[in-house]
Amino acid sequence: MLVVKHLSGEYEQRDPRTKAYATKVKDASLSFETFELSQIGRENNGRADALSRIASAETQSLTGSIYLTEAKMPSIEKRECLEIHQGTDWMTPLKNYLEKGILPMDRREALKIKYRASTYTIINGRMYRRSVSQPLLRCLNTEEQHQALEAVHEGICGEHLAGRSLAFKILRQGFFWPTLKADASEYAKKCVQCQLFATVPRQPPEEMTSVLSPISFAMWVVDIVGILPTSMKQAKYCIIAIDYMTKWVEARPLSAITEEAAKKLFLEHIIL
Structure with a gap:
């Protein structure tokens, strides 16, 4: 009775699943020349009641005249599909x-x-x-841009050029798009082969000199770390001082980066 009343509209459909099933039945009914849904009395629906209990019964006890099909998903669920849009570039x-x-x-x-x-x-x-x-x-669209970058950077004669050189080579081949230089730079950065085998200059820009401290607490290096998560005292920075020789560390939280805070660290915790 509930199913019949829902489909006829006499009962309100509040459950989304019920509405979905009713909509599916109405759509399927359009495929028939005549369609009628009626309630069967309790005394005449014994076979339907027995059929509904098969779902909870063990399949080993069923006879060979009953065939079961497992539903992987409800019939009201819509399968996701890729929407095709004719976009603009x-x-x-x-x-x-x-x-x-x-x-x-x-x-x-x-x-x-x-x-x-x-x-x-x-x-x-x-x-x-x-x-x-x-x-x-x-001028190239989005799809053609990727093909050009791939062909010139790592194609048959690809030299795995860096971003700027890659962009100029594509220009010399006769192709253009407004973000060519930026796209070429990003493409070269994400190339796996370039990351593994590119020549990385390891020589320092100037001659390295060691920093030696003659005695303890004679030379300090100071740095400020932040922005950090705000503490209860509204501190969100940290000033750190490290002795060159002993590697002794002094650290204090700061609410603001000021000259007075740096002086206070040295006066109270290092000099005195």
Whole structure:
């Protein structure tokens, strides 16, 4: 009775699962020429009642005339699928203006597109960037950008160039996009082969000299650490002093970085 009343609309459907099942039944009913859902009296639903108890029965005790199918998920659950959107890239507003004369409603954005469009042109449906000293550069979308970076950086003749050199080589090949230099730098940083086998300069920029202390507590190194989690006394910095010879450490919390706080550390905890 509950199922029939829910489907007919006589009973309100408050449970989301109940609403989902009712919606699925209504959608399935559209596939039939005639559809009727009616309540069966208790005296006539013995077989349905026995069928409903099979779910809790042991499968070993069932006869061979009963076939069971395990449902991996409820029929009302929708499977996730990848939505395909025809998105826009950086060339879309420029193409709209060059081909159709369409500009955004915002006056400032429209002026920006007009100014940028002066260095681009459309040839056979492809957008190219014009330059005074270079030939036409073919503009690439997001997918083509990744392919160009991969081919030039680690392709058949790839030299695993660094970011700036990689960007200039792509330009010499005749390709362009506005974030070329930044994208090339990030791509080179994430290359596994470059991280493993790149030549790293290990020579220091200047000749190393050792710092020696003649006696204890004669030479100190001071540093300030922060910002740290705020303590109960509103301290969020820490001033640290270390003796060069003995490696003795003095550390005090600070609420603010001031000259007086550094003097106080030396006067109270080191000199006195």
